[in-house]
Amino acid sequence: MGLVVQKYGGSSVADAEGIKRVAKRIVEAKKNGNQVVVVVSAMGDTTDELIDLAEQVSPMPAGREFDMLLTAGERISMALLAMAIKNLGHEAQSFTGSQAGVITDSVHNKARIIDVTPGRIRESLDKGNIAIVAGFQGVSQDKKDITTLGRGGSDTTAVALAAALDAEVCEIYTDVDGVFTADPRVVKKAKKIDWISFEDMLELAASGSKVLLHRCVEYARRYNIPIHVRSSFSGLQGTWVSNEPIGDKKVEQAIISGVAHDTSEAKITVVGVPDKPGEAAAIFRTIADAEINIDMVVQNVSAAATGLTDISFTLPKTEGRKAIDALEKNRSGIGFDSLRYDDQIGKISLVGAGMKTNPGVTASFFEALSDAGVNIELISTSEIRISVVTRADDVPEAVRAVHTAFGLDSDTDEAVVYGGTGR
Amino acid sequence: MGLVVQKYGGSSVADAEGIKRVAKRIVEAKKNGNQVVVVVSAMGDTTDELIDLAEQVSPMPAGREFDMLLTAGERISMALLAMAIKNLGHEAQSFTGSQAGVITDSVHNKARIIDVTPGRIRESLDKGNIAIVAGFQGVSQDKKDITTLGRGGSDTTAVALAAALDAEVCEIYTDVDGVFTADPRVVKKAKKIDWISFEDMLELAASGSKVLLHRCVEYARRYNIPIHVRSSFSGLQGTWVSNEPIGDKKVEQAIISGVAHDTSEAKITVVGVPDKPGEAAAIFRTIADAEINIDMVVQNVSAAATGLTDISFTLPKTEGRKAIDALEKNRSGIGFDSLRYDDQIGKISLVGAGMKTNPGVTASFFEALSDAGVNIELISTSEIRISVVTRADDVPEAVRAVHTAFGLDSDTDEAVVYGGTGR
Known part of the structure; x- marks a missing residue:
């Protein structure tokens, strides 16, 4: 029993x-x-x-x-x-x-x-x-x-x-x-x-x-x-x-388990950060002290002429206001020109343990997005996942394109949603 | 404090x-x-x-x-x-x-x-x-x-x-x-x-x-x-x-605190009970075993010719069905002719510690009911209370008559009920 x-x-x-x-x-x-x-x-x-x-x-x-x-x-x-x-x-x-x-x-x-x-x-x-x-x-x-x-x-x-x-x-x-x-x-x-x-x-x-x-x-x-x-x-x-x-x-x-997407995040770009050690730490310490979890982080290649760089990161939209306030409050301590806030982004992720041993996965993923005319703004990867940030409007089309490209499509429309969503 | x-x-x-x-x-x-x-x-x-x-x-x-x-x-x-x-x-x-x-x-x-x-x-x-x-x-x-x-x-x-x-x-x-x-x-x-x-x-x-x-x-x-x-x-x-x-x-x-009434009770009359010791006990043991609380009890004067008497009692209407079933089930053990069930009764009670030392209270109470043309079916008393059972329809008039007779009427209509009834 x-x-x-x-x-x-x-x-x-x-x-x-x-x-x-x-x-x-x-x-x-x-x-x-x-x-x-x-x-x-x-x-x-x-x-x-x-x-x-x-x-x-x-x-x-x-x-x-x-x-x-x-x-x-x-x-x-x-x-x-x-x-x-x-x-x-x-x-x-x-x-x-x-x-x-x-x-x-x-x-x-x-x-x-x-x-x-x-x-x-x-x-x-x-x-x-x-x-x-x-x-x-x-x-x-x-x-x-x-x-x-x-x-x-x-x-x-x-x-x-x-x-x-x-x-x-x-x-x-x-x-x-x-x-x-x-x-x-x-x-x-x-x-x-x-x-x-x-x-x-x-x-x-x-x-x-x-x-x-x-x-x-x-x-x-x-x-x-x-x-x-x-x-x-x-x-x-x-x-x-x-x-x-x-x-x-x-x-x-399966090589690929599935394609996930998320439109609940926003992107903050910290513009004109001095390209010297400790700058990124100062930004992310400020965010952490405000008890905000961040997701993806990208630092742009520094423009040698100005000695300044931009740092972008994503976080839940619900935390956007709090993050902006925390950064503005600490502007002089961190040292940056301006902040850009963008909540019209979406994230598409391809997940599968098989990508560890199948080197072509990343290339196929980007090709599928490119063929669908989807522009990529940020990229982040783990051993078994690739995620990209795109415009929120592009998400449905991008998900469908990737799903088809990796042979995940069913022969039939089998999915049924029966009710609302429980807790 | x-x-x-x-x-x-x-x-x-x-x-x-x-x-x-x-x-x-x-x-x-x-x-x-x-x-x-x-x-x-x-x-x-x-x-x-x-x-x-x-x-x-x-x-x-x-x-x-x-x-x-x-x-x-x-x-x-x-x-x-x-x-x-x-x-x-x-x-x-x-x-x-x-x-x-x-x-x-x-x-x-x-x-x-x-x-x-x-x-x-x-x-x-x-x-x-x-x-x-x-x-x-x-x-x-x-x-x-x-x-x-x-x-x-x-x-x-x-x-x-x-x-x-x-x-x-x-x-x-x-x-x-x-x-x-x-x-x-x-x-x-x-x-x-x-x-x-x-x-x-x-x-x-x-x-x-x-x-x-x-x-x-x-x-x-x-x-x-x-x-x-x-x-x-x-x-x-x-x-x-x-x-x-x-x-x-x-x-x-006050001599009299107030007049209460209750139309939530019913009356059961056990008709044709042999007038000998142990009969009432048999009836009320049956009711008690069914876990029913009773209120008033009256035994009629026995008709000598037949050797039979009637016993009436009141109980919550909600228990009526259960009581009738219990009595019918035990009919041969108790020994009675028939049962009468009446849920069109009401009870009017006059309450006040003053009645202990004011012997005229009982008389005034019955006079007031009589003047109002209200017929009394059962009577029960405690040291500080008199209760009578009447027809349910007579209850409002009876309560008003008694209230007036004992000088309890206010000069104004002061009572207000604000909402529903809580638990």
Whole structure:
């Protein structure tokens, strides 16, 4: 008998019908002889509605109270799900993050899991129950305050519980059939990936693929927990994410796993920086002190005549204002002429472990972009990824061109998106 | 500096505006030099909406999960209230029933408080914070499961915390200006009562007055916590409920405190019961075994010719079906001819400690009913209360007649109901 952790996002439990549908699927897994732990997000738009209420009473909701507010959403969905399962004649018990032993640090709104002590879950499973756990939430180490894990927190809860319970698999149910070779909304001929390695999945997540968050994949890789991403609507086999292909499946590692894109970043160019040691350090220390994460960095070739150079970097658009303010404030300390801010950029990334041993990949990538008439502004590479920055408008065409050039196109339009996006 | 416990019902915090209004009132109390603990119910119709969702997924929601579900409502309101207070520049922290140390037995959906250990509340107050506590909920003695206190639970939470913290007063904010000499919706000339003893308030609550629940008043009397029932909308002085009039107020105990009525009961008559010892016991053992509480009981004078008698009793309408079923099932054991069920009855009660020393009260009460042409079906009395059962249709007229006869009418129509009814 195996132990399975299943996670259902908000779109899968958006209403009473959704909850009953999910309950049936959970009972199926139980009937197949598994011990079943279910992690559930808040119903549909609940979280957004709570955030809206918070903003109505206070322009700057405080961390501790904000977490207390938001975690109400999962208490509702988990209790309803447990009731729906009981109504199908199976025993179920719901547990808050705290009751499930999800111990975090005390950083409200984006706490990190530091330990999982699932004694009560284990106990409940041993009694033959299905255990339902609130996603996205934990309790601070001193056991006093409720915390939330931030964006994608429920996926992380699921993987962390799967690791602590030594589960055979962590099934992430969502509103698409799995991980695709490109965003199906952009590339109609995107193909569902049957299996992908943790490494490639990490690169895809870091490059804009939204099906799984980087943090969750990282956790799964660290504890070697296979993830099965699949649809709660269709019942089809989805995408396995693991170190090696699972079971008797002979899946060959593809040279290229997929094409990801991201239009959530902006580019800042620091113009007229003296070309001497320590200048770049001064700029990026300023940015780091403002607690802003940057992505790509490029330093232009210095113009010998002036002794000045330009430094460009990309960062989340949401951090743009803060970065500009921090740099302006430190202008005299750093020494630069001006700042340029550009939020009309997009990033296209090609990911695949195969590029390590296939030297032609980079050339083919640039040729595909060139043939599509797409101009490249920045380039950055890792061992298994090439990313370029282009105009935001060029992104859809660029993604399709690269997808076709690497033979990733499906014969059919197979991708279906079933609902909204859960948390 | 005094310690004040304030309780706000669901109608007072029905929306963001209500929450902000209540926040201002709380901050006023704090500015007046008090330590302030606030107990809050779920917003407006939240609880009903959650119950509705539960019924959609399961016809018989289970106790533990149902409590987990319902307690989400107070988490939302308490977190929002804490945010709203912070936004006014004061420090506030919210606490679940569990965090506030509200320890209960394990009877889900109607748990009883068995201890209150408000260490964290005290700590928070000592730091200068306003403490916001979720009403209606606690944690089972083994600290494992969330429980709810049943109807009127938030009032009980407030009184229990006031007792544990040795508060000067427990202020119950509601949508009326206080306790009235009769239901203002029935008697336009009902007067607000300035002060009422615990004893009289207990009898009013037991007789159908809905402003304070019996259980909450009982708790307050046991620990001698003065209650101040008042409106969160008007800011007027309300009704004080205590052993003795508070402070320098010279309030004379009225002979009659008020007239209560109740149309939520039904009457069952067991017809043709053999008039011999043990018959009544057999009937009421049957009812008790079905866990039904009864109110009034009357046995008719036996007709000597037949050796048979009739026994009537009243009980909540909601228990009617269950009682009939239990009696029918045990018909041969008890021995009776037939059952009559009547849910068109009403109860009118006159309450006042003064009737102990004023022998004319009973006579005046019956005269008033007779003058109003109201027929009496059952009578029951305590030391400080007389209750009669009449036709339900006669109740409004009967209440007005009695109210006038005992000189309780106000010169003006002073009663205002501001909103819905909170939990």
